[in-house]
Amino acid sequence: MAFSSTPVRSEDLATCISCGLCLNDCPTYRVLGDEADSPRGRIQLIRTVIASPAAPSETTVEHLEACLVCRACETACPSGVPFGRIMEGAREVLRERQDGGALARTALDTVARPRRLALAARLADIGARLGLARLAARLLPGRLGWAASLAAPAEGPPFRGVDREDADVSVFAGCIMRESFGDTERATVRLLERDGHVVSVPEEQTCCGALHAHAGDGERARQLARYNIDAFSGSDGKIVVNAAGCGAHLKDYGHVLGDDPFWADRAKGFAARVRDVSEVVKPAPARTTRAIRVVYQDACHLAHGQRIRAQPRALLRAIEGVVLVDIEDAERCCGSAGIYNLTHPEISRELQQDKVRKIIEASPDVIVSANPGCILQVAAGLRAAGSRARVVHLARFLDDPDLAAAGDP
Ligand code: SF4
Ligand code: SF4
Known part of the structure; x- marks a missing residue:
């Protein structure tokens, strides 16, 4: 049954007061220098699109598709504009009127x-x-x-967890994480077990649907959300996720299915159970065999999407031997942004190179991040720049910092 979950709500659009305070924090505005590629400009374009049933012009579509949906504008905005939700709704309207490619x-x-x-x-x-x-x-x-x-070898074999009835926490394993980041998934389970949890990985779960929602495929995003809500209905414990993009979207299932009378309450209940792994794992008094300089790379959907910045840093600082080094513009998107690096390679590469330049200036041994897309994007940029620094997921680093810091980049 088709229920539109992400229409562009006029009350959301009305929250933008056109102050422009978000402009300098918008990566695409900084790269392209055009008001129409800024949050304020895009909101204005969306108002125009919504006001008419006609197919939008090619230029309008280009400006809207060039948005990373990084949500940095939400952090900068004093007016609480829910930009991610607005853009997902706008893309759904675009897809209804023309094909996405x-x-x-x-x-x-x-x-x-x-x-x-x-x-x-x-x-x-x-x-x-x-x-x-x-x-x-x-x-x-x-x-x-x-x-x-951007291609990199998979981390060990794919992850296939165990579905347990006696568990107090469940792990959302994701799609790409499960297939290509098996070691990170296994490390996530070990960290939770170390803290005394009994962990289940429900077998029937599937992709969270974040990429579909960002691209305007709202119907598929809602189907996937319903599927996951059913898959995790066997318990009411926390649902732990280690991919920032998935986590932000899972926490938003209440909105994704907000207009579906049969699923809205279940979706809200599901969303309230979701936690990023850094919100659940306790700091452990570990010690590295040598000093390790670490740059923590904020994933947009953790920093801007879930407002999680302090917890991963606190977990890293708890490890004796870790020297956490700051970089300039740590919260600016690396250009990965789901499938954006495939659809907009030029802008993506520019953001990647900027990020890599700032990382290299800090001379880290390891870059720690919390999202698979960022890990692949930053690692590819570092390889191209001749750096030997490794890029690993937070869970993998916390599980064994020395091992995570060793080996080839
Ligand atoms: S989501 Fe990111 S790219 Fe899109 S308008 Fe906001 S800051 Fe700019
Ligand atoms: S999105 Fe927020 S910061 Fe940007 S122009 Fe609108 S009200 Fe101002």
Whole structure:
């Protein structure tokens, strides 16, 4: 049954008072320098789109599609504009009026289909291990070469958790995390067990639907949300997630299904149970065998989407031997942004290079982040710049800092 969950609400649009305080914090405005590529400009364009049933102009679509949905404007905004929700609604309106493009469609289809995703992850892993991805990155022109540069070997075998009835916490394993970040998933379970939790990984769960919502495929996003709510209905304990993009979206299921009378209450109940792993894991008195300089890279959907900044840093500082070093503009998007690095490679590369430059200035041994897209994007940028610093997920680093800091980048 089709219920529109993310219409552009006029009361949301009305919260923008056009003050412009968000402009300098918007990565695309900084890169493109056009008011129409700023939060204020995009809100104005969305008002125009909503006011008419006609198909929007190509230029309007370009400005709206160029948004990273990084939500940095929400942090900067004094008026509480729910920009992420507005943009998801606007993209859904765009998709109703015109197709979103073959590349985005293929990527979204792949993450929502476990078998297809497993195959794609396996191929990317083999390509990266055999050095084919690096070769392709050097030899292939344009978008293909750029896409190949992002491929990295998978972290060990895919993660297949255990569905347990006696658990007090459940883990949302995600789609890409499960296939390509197996070691991080296993580390997440170990950290929770170390704190005394009994952990379940419900078997029937699927992709959270965040990428679909960002791209305007609202119907698929709602289907996936309903599927996950059912999959986690066997208990009422916390649902722990280690991917920032998934976490922000899971916490928003109350809005995603807010207009669906059959699911709205269940969706709110589900969302209230969701926690990022850094909100649950307790600081542990660990000690590294040598001093490790760590840059913590804020994932947009953790910092701006969930307002989680202090907890990961506190967990890192609790480890004796970790030297946490700040970087300039730590909260600015690295350019990954879901499938944005595939659909907008030029802007993505510029943001990636800016991030990498600032990281290298801090001379870290390890970069710790909380989102798979950021990890791949920053690691690819560092490789291209000749850096040997490693990029790992927070859970993996907390689980064994020495091991996470060792090995090839
Ligand atoms: S979500 Fe990010 S890219 Fe989009 S308008 Fe806001 S700050 Fe700019
Ligand atoms: S989004 Fe917020 S900060 Fe930006 S112009 Fe509107 S009210 Fe001002």
